[in-house]
């Protein structure tokens with residue numbers, strides 16, 4: 001048995017061992033290594049959920065200031081344009097975060113409504 005022909009240590013979805021030959025000292029073949037890194041990323045994203053920035057109004061304020069500065073000639077148009085692009089990315093990132101938060105909030109409300117609904121159907125009286 002030579003170490004040059006090691007097989008991937010991953011177990012596939014059907015329970016069989018992955019048959020791919022792994023190069024060098026690696027434990028997994030490319031696709032299984034990749035799958036594991038995705039898994040790790042997903043776990044990290046779940047655990048390290050950052051607090052929402054939610055600073056759209058401050059971004060808007062900065063943008064307005066930037067527009068004024070460009071119009072007044074304090075900032076040249078090239079710099080102003082780059083800054084505006086960066087603000088655009090910030091705003092988009094903000095929207096994505098807000099959307100995710102909205103979905104979470106809706107899920108929580110639906111859960112509460114379901115709980116109330118089952119409580120109400122038992123007693124026959126509306127609680128709200």
Ligand SMILES: [Zn+2]
Pocket residue numbers: 008009010018019020028029030031032
């Ligand atoms: Zn594999």
